[in-house]
Amino acid sequence: MPYRIATDIHTHTLFSRHAYSTIAENVAAARAAGLELLGSADHFSEMLFPEQHIRNFQFFLNQGIWPRTWDGVTLLRGAEVDIVSTSGAFFGQDIACPQSIVGHPYRQEKSLFEHVTGDLDYLVASVHNAAFARGASVAETTQMYLAALENPKVLVLGHTGRSGVVFDVDEVLTAAKERGKLIEINNHSLEGQGHHEACRHIAERCAELGVGITVSSDAHIAPAIGRFPFAEGLLEEVHFPEELIKNRSRDVLLDTMATAGVCDLRTLKGDAVA
DSSP: OOOOOOEEEEEOOGGGSSOOOOHHHHHHHHHHTTOSEEEEEEEESTTSOSSOOGGGGHHHHTGGGSOSEETTEEEEEEEEEEBOSTTOOBTTTTSBOOBOTTSOBOSSOOBHHHHHHTTOSEEEEEOSOGGGGTTOOHHHHHHHHHHHHHSTTEEEEOOGGGSSOOOOHHHHHHHHHHHTOEEEEEGGGGSSSTTHHHHHHHHHHHHHHTOOEEEEOOBSSGGGTTOOHHHHHHHHHTTOOGGGBTTSSHHHHHHHHHHTTSOOOGGGGGTOOO
């Protein structure tokens, strides 16, 4: 029986620079796909700009103007943050941010990471450039993911099957389960055959260990929003239990986020309209 997956929380807008749609176009696509909830998670990464300054990332700072319900779709504010070291550090945590976008000095010293992500609902933590892990032991790379899971804003470990990093899958999945956090089954990762076996192994172990997952399009253009054919095919292959798909509905996802201590948005459950 096909899975019903009514939310998509790893999607990108034009802000990510190698994506091609606006937030309005993505919301319209989510509505057309029958989604109850859309999560926008643009890249927070050194890949976007040669200079790392808060002015470059002000797209994230003003997301409070986004309506929580837009064209009948519940809209969440997130980011896909880069893991940049085997210690589990994120991009921007070591970058000082003394001034606001208009040049006013901040009263409290915070990093670029803290300023940019502080008001977001959730984070997807991913590895995009695995060069820092070259030569690292499995114990070190496993600790990397364990440390990332400890960040209170992190809800999802993104596309671990195509990260290029070998790690102890069972140890990381067990930690995610203990924290109520999610492992991503990423449709984009499965569009070719290069990562199928790694992704399949992770899905199988999630099923066997009872670990919650999110199925994501990783859409970089509006027509891909809410489309998961390769991910759903993989889950059907391994007979994945539907109750572990934590983004199968808006209400299940919002409950999962609250239980994990990431963000309590359960008041949004009744917001979306037909």
